[in-house]
Amino acid sequence: MTLATLDLAADVKTILGDLGVKPERYTGGTLAVRSPVTGAEIGRLPEDTAESAAKAIDAAHQAFLEWRLVPAPKRGELIRLLGEELRAAKTALGRLVSIEVGKITSEGLGEVQEMIDICDFAVGLSRQLYGLTIATERADHRMMETWHPLGAIGIISAFNFPVAVWSWNAALAIVCGNSTVWKPSEKTPLTALATQAIFEKALTRYIAEGNSAPKNLSTLLIGGRDVGEVLVDHEKVPLVSATGSTAMGRTVGPRLAQRFARSLLELGGNNAAIVAPTADLDLTLRGVAFSAMGTAGQRCTTLRRLFVHDSVYDTLVPRLAKAYQSVTVGSPLEAGNLVGPLIDKAAFDKMKASLEAAKSAGGKVTGGERIEQDGAPDAYYVRPAIVEMPEQTGPVKEETFAPILYVMKYSDFDEVLRLHNDVPQGLSSSIFTNDMREAEIFVSDRGSDCGIANVNIGPSGAEIGGAFGGEKETGGGRESGSDAWRAYMRRQTNTMNYGRTLPLAQGVKFDVI
Numbered sequence: 136m137t138l139a140t141l142d143l144a145a146d147v148k149t150i151l152g153d154l155g156v157k158p159e160r161y162t163g164g165t166l167a168v169r170s171p172v173t174g175a176e177i178g179r180l181p182e183d184t185a186e187s188a189a190k191a192i193d194a195a196h197q198a199f200l201e202w203r204l205v206p207a208p209k210r211g212e213l214i215r216l217l218g219e220e221l222r223a224a225k226t227a228l229g230r231l232v233s234i235e236v237g238k239i240t241s242e243g244l245g246e247v248q249e250m251i252d253i254c255d256f257a258v259g260l261s262r263q264l265y266g267l268t269i270a271t272e273r274a275d276h277r278m279m280e281t282w283h284p285l286g287a288i289g290i291i292s293a294f295n296f297p298v299a300v301w302s303w304n305a306a307l308a309i310v311c312g313n314s315t316v317w318k319p320s321e322k323t324p325l326t327a328l329a330t331q332a333i334f335e336k337a338l339t340r341y342i343a344e345g346n347s348a349p350k351n352l353s354t355l356l357i358g359g360r361d362v363g364e365v366l367v368d369h370e371k372v373p374l375v376s377a378t379g380s381t382a383m384g385r386t387v388g389p390r391l392a393q394r395f396a397r398s399l400l401e402l403g404g405n406n407a408a409i410v411a412p413t414a415d416l417d418l419t420l421r422g423v424a425f426s427a428m429g430t431a432g433q434r435c436t437t438l439r440r441l442f443v444h445d446s447v448y449d450t451l452v453p454r455l456a457k458a459y460q461s462v463t464v465g466s467p468l469e470a471g472n473l474v475g476p477l478i479d480k481a482a483f484d485k486m487k488a489s490l491e492a493a494k495s496a497g498g499k500v501t502g503g504e505r506i507e508q509d510g511a512p513d514a515y516y517v518r519p520a521i522v523e524m525p526e527q528t529g530p531v532k533e534e535t536f537a538p539i540l541y542v543m544k545y546s547d548f549d550e551v552l553r554l555h556n557d558v559p560q561g562l563s564s565s566i567f568t569n570d571m572r573e574a575e576i577f578v579s580d581r582g583s584d585c586g587i588a589n590v591n592i593g594p595s596g597a598e599i600g601g602a603f604g605g606e607k608e609t610g611g612g613r614e615s616g617s618d619a620w621r622a623y624m625r626r627q628t629n630t631m632n633y634g635r636t637l638p639l640a641q642g643v644k645f646d647v648i
Contacts, residue, residue, distance in 0.1 A: 139510020174513025208311030211261025274632025404562025426593030432538030
């Protein structure tokens with residue numbers, strides 16, 4: 136089937152209909168949605184106003200007031216049912232991700248699997264929201280910490296992971312006793328509608344099994360920046376978890392700080408890898424190629440900078456260039472294609488500008504050209520680009536959300552660590568080496584300054600279990616696993632006096648009448 140014969144709007148209608156989303160939710164509105172697969176319009180959604188967004192947040196706050204009274208293991212039961220519903224809808228939701236974002240089929244399904252995995256994690260977590268017993272200096276007293284939910288949690292997600300990011304936040308927030316208000320990217324609202332419908336199916340089952348749950352526990356806002364601003368500024372939203380560009384983070388962070396609300400920011404990741412003299416080059420080639428080209432370079436964990444030791448440079452880089460030229464670029468819905476489209480023309484224009492800037496700085500560019508697709512003049516498919524740079528300068532220090540890999544030589548390990556860390560962004564990182572000392576240094580306190588540091592595996596991707604993120608420019612917001620649940624709760628210290636006296640400051644006395 137060619138792109139010209141694809142009727143993606145019909146596919147979308149079937150998928151959303153099967154999930155229970157009513158047609159009026161994605162037709163006849165003002166927000167046009169186009170699939171990067173063909174460039175064709177696949178939906179037109181009604182948008183929230185500032186007033187309707189504020190009302191939705193107020194309703195979510197009321198839901199929080201009820202939900203916080205439900206015991207945490209009971210809250211975990213809802214997320215267990217959500218995991219079951221996601222398993223049942225995995226194929227449909229995964230395809231919708233591919234249609235709306237342009238991910239190849241395996242990546243679309245993989246994103247839904249991440250949602251399932253975080254549900255499994257959160258179910259166990261619902262019985263492990265532990266606090267400490269603290270040693271106290273006072274006789275006949277016990278001191279302890281307890282953890283309480285925050286309120287209505289705001290979630291702002293980016294286009295490149297349209298459903299997984301919501302689940303990382305929502306699964307934890309809900310078992311912690313919060314409600315959620317989700318503002319998805321205006322480029323990917325259809326997958327959000329589908330996800331909300333799946334959540335509502337789980338909620339219906341939860342109530343049918345005799346459990347109590349409020350309406351508006353998970354709320355969806357559709358719209359652009361103005362709707363996001365309502366979420367960021369609303370006094371009843373104590374935490375906003377936002378994923379997107381660093382420019383977005385620089386706007387969201389200060390606005391939240393003005394009202395002393397919390398921010399959890401996952402932003403840019405100009406991620407790098409070091410290829411040492413002892414690296415297994417076959418393993419390295421696969422790790423670098425997947426990390427740099429996957430999702431057409433539109434991951435926050437995409438490999439964008441590659442430092443190769445001068446002793447292996449002339450062996451590895453030509454092999455890597457050959458892999459770049461041979462990779463199959465085309466419709467993500469067809470088996471065998473490994474690289475799908477960029478999200479839109481704006482992304483393509485930024486890629487072109489970055490490659491021109493790299494050439495001006497002395498870079499040698501291989502690839503990067505647009506690949507025209509019959510019947511899809513408004514789709515933007517590109518050949519991934521390798522740019523051999525004389526040094527880390529110009530566009531190398533900026534993040535372009537496209538498949539551009541800047542490659543540089545190095546000779547000294549201490550110097551390459553300095554160069555690795557010498558960019559403002561830093562989400563994930565990796566080193567390919569069989570030298571134990573280099574590997575240990577890389578993950579030590581004088582090694583990578585990123586939130587994720589890998590050895591002999593590329594920087595892209597993160598498993599549920601380890602907290603994702605820690606982007607250095609923001610001080611490190613962390614989502615998903617480990618102890619990330621604490622971000623969605625507030626700590627309280629409790630002192631219990633089981634004696635018959637009250638300790639006072641030395642020398643203080645008074646009579647009790």
